[in-house]
Amino acid sequence: MTVADSIPIQSSQWYWRGFSIRYQQVGRTGPAVLCIHGFGASSEHWRRTLPVLAQANRVYAIDLIGFGQSAKPRPNAPIAYTFETWGAQVLDFCRQVIGEPAFLVGNSIGCIVALQAAVMAPEQVRGVAMLDCSLRLLHERKRQRLPWYRRASAPLLQRLLGYRPFGHFFFSRVARPRVIRRLLGQAYGRPKAVTDDLILALWQPSQEPGAADVFLAFVRYSQGPLAEDLLPQVQCPVLILWGEADPWEPVALGRELGRYEAVEAFIPLPGVGHCPQDEAPELVNPLLQEWVARHSG
DSSP states (O other): OOTGGGSOOEEEEEEETTEEEEEEEEOSSSSEEEEEOOTTOOGGGGTTTHHHHTTTSEEEEEOOTTSTTSOOOOTTSSOOOSHHHHHHHHHHHIIIIIOSOEEEEEEEHHHHHHHHHHHHOGGGEEEEEEEEEOOOTTSTTTGGGSOHHHHHHHHHHHHHHTSHHHHHHHHHHHSSHHHHHHHHHHHOSSGGGOOHHHHHHHHHHHTSTTHHHHHHHHHTOOOSOOHHHHGGGOOSOEEEEEETTOSSSOHHHHGGGGGSTTEEEEEEETTOOSOHHHHOHHHHHHHHHHHHHHTOO
16 A cells, blocks of 8 residues: 555535535645546546645545536526636635635646636636647537538537437436446547446436436537637646547647647657546656646745
């Protein structure tokens, strides 16, 4: 057992705009770090990161509203599932729970949330680390780059999913352990990292009331900010880590984000897929530790 393995992780509840939000916390001293999960995931996706970073930091991981064990109110009644909403949630968490500015570490859409927060309130964000940032290739401003068949089929599927009975039927077919396992098997560069515990952590929240409506709201969300919209506005240091075997967010396209002034480094991770913090913690954690320590002086 390592020192990191012996550090207990505490699960807590916070109320935001009247809704229950679940978060996890570990570590009592040092700079604050907040980890933000990707689409369909939760704070459990950082289970291999939290204890390691907690050796020198106060580390938090939050379930964004609509995901994990957080509340899942019906879209637009009154919560809109947008990056502006999640950015505001993260900033209020920094103010009300952490009590000071924090380093934000995101995976996939969690990177966009972190960037959005850094743009909305620069004084609350000390730095942003992005792990396989969502490129939002189905965004309405990007569709013209797609092959014609995807350009035509994506809007059609989104319209079909807008028909609630069909959307809920579609979700019921996707939110199954064997389907989740198959999807992760495609996304992960290291298949052995797709464990039963991981499948359970992703499947259980999908069975809660409201989960289907949140899923359908986001898959039809083709507007809002892109990383390339937000990065030019960011005033804090940015670190980008990218799995070279990511089939969803190609590393070749990800490298384009490394050219922005705020980005200090773009580090490719050989053989790693879309969720580096879970697949390859032995590669990711030391990089995050060094980056946070360097900017904490």
